[in-house]
Amino acid sequence: MSSQQKTVDYILEQSADAGTMTAKKMFGEYGLYCDGKIVALVCDDQLFMKPTAAGRDYIGVVTEGLPFSKATPYFLIDGGHWDDADWLAGLVRVTASELPLPKPKKTKK
Template structure:
């Protein structure tokens, strides 16, 4: 089941305090970016935040979840926590601060 655009819009709205936040549709689901880093996924209308030491310390005892079959575990954020924009933004800020910037993609070779 694909995530609804309304879910993504709401999460993005809640994260405005975290920095430059955006979403990109990928395979019917969504990746959430903060300052150019992939920090979370929205799959089946559930929010999964990439695991980091800072995120784990902030959450205490996070619930792990798998956004899709074969995925590495992520922190599953309960829907009732989404309403606390300050809390959610802090989690995403901490996560983004610990993640590296994505590696630049090599330039494509022109077709012959």
């Protein structure tokens, strides 16, 4: 089952204060980016945040889940937290702060 566009749009809207938020389709699901850094996945209409130490501290009691089979565990963010825009943007902000910028793509010769 793939995620609905309206779910992704809502999460992007709620976390907009974290920075420039975008989404890209990936294998029928979505990757969420903050200022060019991939910070989360939306799979089966569930939000999976990349695990970071700052994110763990921010969340407190963490629930982990697998966005897809053979994935490493991500922080599974309960839908009840999606409605709190300040909380969600804060989580995205602290997560993005610990992640590296993506490597530049190599140009083809």
